[in-house]
Amino acid sequence: MPRFSVIVPAYRVQAYLGECLTSVLSQTFEDFELIGVDDCSPDGCGEIFDEFARADPRVKVLHLAENAGLGGARNAGLAVATGDYLLFLDSDDSMTPGSLQAIAERLDATGSPDLLVFDYARTFWDGGVVRSIDAGVFAADPDRPEVFDVAQRQELLALLMVVWNKAYKRSFAEQYGLAFPHGYYEDIPWTYPSLLAAARIALLDRVVVHYRQRREGGNILATVSRKHFDIFGQYDLVFDFLDRNPELEHWRGAMYLRMVDHLQTIGNHPGRVPRAAHREFFAQAAQAEQRHRPAGATPVPVRSKGSWRVGALGQAARTARQRARKASPAKLRRAVALPVLSGYQTLQRALPVDENLAVFASYWSRTPSCNPLAVHAKLRELVPGIRTVWVVGNDRRTGPVPEGATVVAPGSRGYREAVSRAKFFVNNVNFPNGLTKRQGTVHLQTHHGTPVKKMGLDLRDYPVAAAGMDFGELLERVDRWDYSLTANRFSTLVWERVYPSGYQTLEYGYPRNDVYYRATAADVLAARAELEIPEDAVALLYAPTMRDYRAGYRPQLDLDRLARALGPGYVLLNRAHYYYDAPAPDSRSADGQAARILDVTGHPSVERLALASDGLVTDYSSLMFDYANLDRPIVVLADDWKIYQETRGVYLDLPSGRPGETPGAVAATEAELTALLRDGSWRSAAAAELRAAFRERFCQFDDGNAAERVVRRVFLGETEPLPVVPLAARTPAPSPEQARAAAGDYFSRAT
Structure with a gap:
């Protein structure tokens, strides 16, 4: 016992x-x-x-x-x-x-x-x-x-x-x-x-x-609810207990006074009983007072302290107090300095919400990409009647925008009109602070990865990474979310804790990963042809994450040295983090016939780069979770793991070698990376076993149908999502080697 x-x-x-x-x-x-x-x-x-x-x-x-x-x-x-x-x-x-x-x-x-x-x-x-x-x-x-x-x-x-x-x-x-x-x-x-x-x-x-x-x-x-009426029955049970235990009868008077005080507190609290039920609550409170008043005791009525506390005036007073508590001198200065919204935007907000208008954005108004772009494509397919607007900064537009979509710049007249009238909002980051959520609008936060590094409120302990973040303002932005999208249960648990609010989590998978199950051999070969990757070359996508402790981009690798060590049969696709604007130049082989290093930082689709590659070399980028859907080799270069842990904080021990933590082969130095790439251990059976465990944990809901689930739930209101295809029953897009074999088989049959 x-x-x-x-x-x-x-x-x-x-x-x-x-x-x-x-x-x-x-x-x-x-x-x-x-x-x-x-x-x-x-x-x-x-x-x-x-x-x-x-x-x-x-x-x-x-x-x-x-x-x-x-x-x-x-x-x-x-x-x-x-x-x-x-x-x-x-x-x-x-x-x-x-x-x-x-x-x-x-x-x-x-x-x-x-x-x-x-x-x-x-x-x-x-x-x-x-x-x-x-x-x-x-x-x-x-x-x-x-x-x-x-x-x-x-x-x-x-x-x-x-x-x-x-x-x-x-x-x-x-x-x-x-x-x-x-x-x-x-x-x-x-x-x-x-x-x-x-x-x-x-x-x-x-x-x-x-x-x-x-x-x-x-x-x-x-919470405001009629369920607060339950309090009457609960006190009935207390007095029933006294009835069953007569030796405690002398406590009846004290319990009577405790009950009256409690009922009065609940009834007069502005955040408990609905305003429309206020009178009814006090009527039942009066009955409870009479029912449980000890014999001969002086009545202690349950009194309402005045309806203004639960009405509009009381609400206004509470809102003013809350704003005063939150206001800092810096915020007050900004409030004075910022111009009042234009009369045009005020007029637009006075008009009804447009049920057929959706606003999209990704990566702080960069070129459309990621989960919002995949949702947009499926929306145009399933609900073509909804008009779409993309918010894209003029200085951040480096690629195409979806056909049929309107493009507006942040802060422009078109932007103010769109965000004032739209019913739907989709973003993989937060919309700016100045966007006010109107009643009846729907905000979908798609996120843009599975978290390796600390995020949200967890950054309070990492000032280098937080860089002066105002966490109060962060939570105000989070409060606009109606839905939060995740690709696995691991992400769900992190997001709900570090971004606490009242949104609903959608464990539907990431729409941007649908392509990894829908792409064909022809798609894979076309992606390689676009990049001019030699037919038989091994293409490695090198995609490092950003470093909070550095001011700019510097590859962790000497890419030229690595390319020379690997030889002409390899091509390195260098994909710098989108925060940086100084990627490495292309580097051609000695004979000048083919590039051994291709800079693909500006390529509009990392998913297409992944399809074209034979393997991924990364450090701590969340791309590894998406790439795992392809079931192709992943190599982790963890040469600054300790300092990254200390300055950014992490949720996973990527270099540990533990199943479910490590996606494949691990190198602690450039020399180790070169060696495992040359000896083939990067695609060994042991690395494949680690990848299988990693896929099972982190590719939980990605099955090629995520975008459809999202559109049906968010835009069509359907509550029963398409069932998730079990991992064992999914077929990823073919690898380049498989695609070449399939193409060869097709042509041999055709002739």
Whole structure:
């Protein structure tokens, strides 16, 4: 029998669940069981629980067939708990290091009380950690007993009534039949009865739980809903408990006063009861007050403090306060300096949203490319009636734009008209701060890769990479998203955590990768012919990522030296990161007949370059995840891995050689790279095994149908996406060698 049963219910919290479970499983005190309850969660919570269970026998997982709600999920965990003490942890919160050891020692020191109450701290997206305002309750007091009942410490009844700030003796909970009800405020019928009934209570002066304050509305009690009416039934259960335990009858008056205060707080809070239901709520509150008023007690009516707090005036006051808190001197200066939007744009915003207009952009208004371009192509095919506008900077247009699309420059009259009227917005980065999301518009964030390096809020710890980023403004831009697109579950978990907001994740795959399953042998050969790659040459695409710790582009490789070492049978396709404007020049072979180094930095389609190549040489570029769909060799050059880790931060250990972390052969120096390319180990069986594991993890949803899924969901409103083709059933585009063989076979049959 373990000392503790830690019950963790989960529903739609996949971005935080791993951190929560790790915080428990990494405790120094190890005599516990962790009961994970997958409350029929539609996201990856169940898979995350199972993954942890496979790695640690202390984890038990329950998969509920139907969503039971938080109370029902906790009850399911209770039914299988075997520990001496019960602890509850919400799946987006975490347990501080050493807490279980401290709880165990305190329980021993106080003679195994019925309840042990401990403290918590609120944690915020900006890194702030604030201990609860009730921290003084836990301070040692030599004049008061260490073990007591609540009559001796009535201030405990004024604590936040949550279940997760206490350890409960399981035999005590079973004796009193404690269970969780359905609905909002499910902690009330558990916490009050347990405090009132416990004969022996002790305190632990320690922050045990980090209570996450989710800015995207993760706390359901902080939402406007009629479900706040559940509070009446929950207090009915508290008084039912008193009826069943007459020895606790003397607490009825205190519970009556707590209820009245709680109902008044909920009813007068502007973010709880819908405005239209305000009168009804207070009518039911008056009934509850009468129903539970102790005999002979003076009535304490539940009063409304004035409708202005929940009306338009109250909302205006709250908005003004929020803006004042956010405003910095720099922001105020910018606000004064920036010109007022033109009257033309004001007029456009006064007109109805154009249901048949979509605005596209990619890479900060560069030439159309990436996921937005692939979505655009499928949109024109499936919904040709929607007009499209591409935002392209005049100084950043280096390639063609889609046929039939209107092109506008940022800030131009056409741009202001388009962003003022369009219903749909598609981008692989964020639109500028000045774009205001209108009600009824739909914003799709496609992203532009699977993250190797730290992103979003995780950059707070990497000032070199963040380069003065305003994270508050970043989150304001994220709040415009309605949909966030991912190609694998790994990306989903990262994006939802580092870009917290209320958007919906679409695990549909990346549209730009559809071509890797739809291209033919003829497409592959045509791509090579466009680049003038000799027919039998081995073409290696060299695509390094940017370095935050450098001011400009400098290839990690001496490309001339590498080309000479490889010989005339190789061609290097040099693709510099799009941030840089100084690519290396082409380099021709000694006989002048063919280029050994081709600069393809300005080529409009990296996907077409990938099709033309026989293998990828990169460092930490997210291109490796897309390229893995082709099932062609990938080589990682990790010659500055340590400094990259320190200055940028990473999510994966690419050079580790572990399956699922490393996509193929790894070189730590240029000499090692040259050697493995020359001896053929870059396309060995061992490298292929690593690539297979990498593909299984990161090519999860890429199957050639991503663009269609996106268009049907975002533009047509269809909610059931096309099923994802299993990886084993997918056929990537043929390699150049396979394409040549197929072409030769075709011509031999034709003759």
